[in-house]
Amino acid sequence: MTKNNYRNDTKNIRAGNRKKLNNGFVNSPVYKGSTVLFNTVEDMQSKIKKKNEQTLFYGRFGSPSTFEFENAISDIDDAYSAVATASGTAAIVAALLAVLKTGDHILMTDSAYGVSRNLAKNLLNNMGITTTFYNPILTNKIKGLIRNNTRLIFIESPGSLTFEMQNIPILVDIAKKYSLITMIDNTWATSLFFKPINYGIDICIQSATKYIVGHSDAMLGVITTNKKYAKCVRESAHNLGSCPGPEDIYLGIRGLKTLSIRLNKHQENAIKVIEWLLKQKEIHKVLYPVLPEDPGHKIWKRDFKGASGLFGLILNNINRGLIYKMLNNLKLFNMGYSWGGYESLILPVNPEKNRDSYKWNHKDLTLRIHVGLEDPEDLINDLKDSFKILRM
Ligand SMILES: *Cc1c(COP(=O)(O)O)cnc(C)c1O
Numbered sequence: 586m587t588k589n590n591y592r593n594d595t596k597n598i599r600a601g602n603r604k605k606l607n608n609g610f611v612n613s614p615v616y617k618g619s620t621v622l623f624n625t626v627e628d629m630q631s632k633i634k635k636k637n638e639q640t641l642f643y644g645r646f647g648s649p650s651t652f653e654f655e656n657a658i659s660d661i662d663d664a665y666s667a668v669a670t671a672s673g674t675a676a677i678v679a680a681l682l683a684v685l686k687t688g689d690h691i692l693m694t695d696s697a698y699g700v701s702r703n704l705a706k707n708l709l710n711n712m713g714i715t716t717t718f719y720n721p722i723l724t725n726k727i728k729g730l731i732r733n734n735t736r737l738i739f740i741e742s743p744g745s746l747t748f749e750m751q752n753i754p755i756l757v758d759i760a761k762k763y764s765l766i767t768m769i770d771n772t773w774a775t776s777l778f779f780k781p782i783n784y785g786i787d788i789c790i791q792s793a794t795k796y797i798v799g800h801s802d803a804m805l806g807v808i809t810t811n812k813k814y815a816k817c818v819r820e821s822a823h824n825l826g827s828c829p830g831p832e833d834i835y836l837g838i839r840g841l842k843t844l845s846i847r848l849n850k851h852q853e854n855a856i857k858v859i860e861w862l863l864k865q866k867e868i869h870k871v872l873y874p875v876l877p878e879d880p881g882h883k884i885w886k887r888d889f890k891g892a893s894g895l896f897g898l899i900l901n902n903i904n905r906g907l908i909y910k911m912l913n914n915l916k917l918f919n920m921g922y923s924w925g926g927y928e929s930l931i932l933p934v935n936p937e938k939n940r941d942s943y944k945w946n947h948k949d950l951t952l953r954i955h956v957g958l959e960d961p962e963d964l965i966n967d968l969k970d971s972f973k974i975l976r977m
Contacts, residue, residue, distance in 0.1 A: 673792020696744020750881025795925025851894030872897030
């Protein structure tokens, strides 16, 4: 893949622009297909050897648009290479299975996405791979959890549901000292706001379903790696058969074109909504590292270039029935899984049921909010209307 010196926004706009190949059309075609024809026996034989290196070989191994998407992400992530998968979850599984084997032990942040925790407790555990969950804010204590068979640290920062920031340079230092592989789920920040490979992380996964696709209309995942893990991760994704569909790849490439303006607007709108929320007496705490009073603020400011529109909210001691009524009454903040699309979402969540290494001490309800691209004044008015219910 050819590297260039463009900045992020230009890279994303240029990605996939293949004027000469597409008969002058700006966008690339959607390649649908399984069979790729070989010209000769020799052609076939040489491609069999290279099938795990972005070779047009058979549909499951990728099409020109799959490679275009992968190269675009690898480029903005400052990675060695990337492989696209059918979902963020498929990316996590392929990355873990690429490097782990029976008998291994891993350290996973207790604040990891629910599916990652679930994979560790079930799929990995059933394969004889054990997991210790670590407290995301006690970086130095992690040394005490390392065993002879520890192979990998699985990081997510900020954490799912609870939004703790992790001190990644320190974690990477510890990992290097003990020869551990580092893997991160970078879905919240995307490659635009945090570039893990530049921080010495080995393997990075993103659920492109979220901000990269950005319109809640496709499932897609991507793994970026440094040079050392490029081959085994690609082979693992291929072996698991987790190839993304052609339309979804196209939507991933298209999403990249507007990722930067969307992400910045999500951030701007989130900050406006949070400013209003913080003035309401029903709010106990907002979990968002952008806030100067957030415990992760210093790390966020040091390492990240921006924030997305997803944050947590803890309400004061309010009757759950009233909160549910308030949620049911919202017009613009709808309830549904996922996030990163153009629309605002809200969900009651249960971090207290999903933590092993520490207790989530808030008895009151935690909400997860995704601020979309609507006019922030309308979003605030929607909350204002529904908050009246909490005051009844
Ligand atoms: C949604 C999500 C995933 C899983 O992605 P899918 O594309 O839904 O499989 C992984 N990590 C994080 C942080 C997520 O929010």
